[in-house]
Amino acid sequence: MKVVIIGGGSIGxxxxxxxxxxxxxxxxxDPAGFELKRAAPQIDSRVWALGPRSQSLLxxxxxxxxxxxxxxxxxxxxxxxxxxxxxxFTDPTLGHVVExxxxxxxxxxxxxxxxxxxxxxxxxxxxxxxxxxxDNDTTLDADLVIFAEGRIASTAVASGFEIVDGGYHQRAVVxxxxxxxxxxxxAFQIFTEYGPLALLPLPDCSDHHRVSLxxxxxxxxxxxxxxxxxxxxxxxISQASEFERGHLRFVSDPVWIPISQxxxxxxxxxxxxxxGDTSHGILPLAGLGANLGFADVLALRATLERHPKGGGDxxxxxxxxxxCVDQRIVALVMxxxxxxxxxxxxxxxxxxxxxxxxxxxxxxxxxxxxxxxx
Numbered sequence: 352m353k354v355v356i357i358g359g360g361s362i363g364x365x366x367x368x369x370x371x372x373x374x375x376x377x378x379x380x381d382p383a384g385f386e387l388k389r390a391a392p393q394i395d396s397r398v399w400a401l402g403p404r405s406q407s408l409l410x411x412x413x414x415x416x417x418x419x420x421x422x423x424x425x426x427x428x429x430x431x432x433x434x435x436x437x438x439x440f441t442d443p444t445l446g447h448v449v450e451x452x453x454x455x456x457x458x459x460x461x462x463x464x465x466x467x468x469x470x471x472x473x474x475x476x477x478x479x480x481x482x483x484x485x486d487n488d489t490t491l492d493a494d495l496v497i498f499a500e501g502r503i504a505s506t507a508v509a510s511g512f513e514i515v516d517g518g519y520h521q522r523a524v525v526x527x528x529x530x531x532x533x534x535x536x537x538a539f540q541i542f543t544e545y546g547p548l549a550l551l552p553l554p555d556c557s558d559h560h561r562v563s564l565x566x567x568x569x570x571x572x573x574x575x576x577x578x579x580x581x582x583x584x585x586x587x588i589s590q591a592s593e594f595e596r597g598h599l600r601f602v603s604d605p606v607w608i609p610i611s612q613x614x615x616x617x618x619x620x621x622x623x624x625x626x627g628d629t630s631h632g633i634l635p636l637a638g639l640g641a642n643l644g645f646a647d648v649l650a651l652r653a654t655l656e657r658h659p660k661g662g663g664d665x666x667x668x669x670x671x672x673x674x675c676v677d678q679r680i681v682a683l684v685m686x687x688x689x690x691x692x693x694x695x696x697x698x699x700x701x702x703x704x705x706x707x708x709x710x711x712x713x714x715x716x717x718x719x720x721x722x723x724x725x
Contacts, residue, residue, distance in 0.1 A: 353492065354494065356377065357500045357506045359384075361458055362626060363499035365409070370497075373655040379462075380472055381471065382473040383471075385463075390453070393556075397450065398448050400448050402445075409645075415457065420449070422448045422552050424445055424551070426536065430541050430542070432542060432544065445538075448552055448553060451641070479620055497624050497626060498630075499644075501627070502613065502632040511623075512623075512625055520570060521609075521610050522574075522607055523566060524565075524577075526604070526605030527562075528588070529559045529600050529602055532596045533555075534553075535552075539592070541591070546567040546572070549565045550592060562599075582600070585600045586599075613631075615629070619672075621663075624651075627647055643677070
């Protein structure tokens with residue numbers, strides 16, 4: 352089977368390795384190219400908190416090696432700033448915080464050693480039977496086409512996929528911070544009145560403790576904070592996190608990114624399949640989007656193993672069907688999080704307090720949330 356993958360990010364590269372190992376010919380298209388990203392002196396602003404399933408997949412693909420830029424975390428504490436509700440997760444293998452570019456580099460090194468075609472060009476559109484038209488007017492026939500091009504999904508849309516807007520548009524500030532207090536391998540998240548704020552543990556550097564910040568904010572609030580000097584912003588983050596890690600200061604300039612929730616009306620059409628953020632863009636809580644994307648790759652691998660001679664249409668349809676329920680549940684939960692934890696209405700405040708207390712009281716619910724997260 353000839354497989355074409357649109358997008359050379361981590362999800363696309365992992366997909367390429369899975370398809371290649373299943374015995375299929377693989378071609379990846381990405382107009383941005385396939386250069387290794389040079390490791391920044393400091394931890395990059397964009398990190399993922401990857402769960403055990405994602406880590407296991409990367410190990411299987413020979414793309415997870417011991418590195419001093421990876422930080423394991425064994426616990427996660429979630430609290431509500433407007434009540435005393437909280438929930439604690441503890442597990443020796445809860446997850447690892449790792450730079451997104453580091454993951455891509457590991458996958459790219461593995462891809463470069465195999466007979467996988469990497470083409471630095473755009474694909475303009477693709478028919479339902481897999482005819483790909485490249486931007487230099489050449490064409491390529493594929494048995495299975497997988498879109499892993501991120502939220503923009505321009506090629507997927509040009510090929511007939513329809514994006515469904517999830518109804519909220521925000522901005523997030525991400526960055527690396529020095530912290531006064533050690534994190535002890537704990538990920539911390541607080542639902543502030545402005546939006547969820549997460550401080551993820553990073554490896555210590557010399558005598559400095561470090562955390563990675565993700566703070567999702569309503570756009571007007573984000574626009575106002577964007578104008579603040581780094582020192583003022585760090586002080587506001589210290590206060591908003593209730594000084595859980597003491598006083599904070601930025602290692603380098605923070606990055607502001609637009610965020611929204613979106614999905615495809617259908618993830619499979621003919622022999623075309625959308626996965627990762629192309630299929631389901633959600634709020635960036637604790638790397639949930641990356642874990643969902645790698646779960647899509649795992650579902651693809653299992654489908655290829657079960658149907659080694661299945662055609663592209665069947666493979667696309669089966670993966671989309673198997674992943675549909677998980678994706679919709681997570682999207683629904685994240686949408687509710689966005690609504691419930693931002694509201695000041697008394698009933699909403701009561702609801703979120705009840706939700707956190709219930710999750711903390713019943714191990715089964717905590718386990719379900721951990722399973723969803725990776």
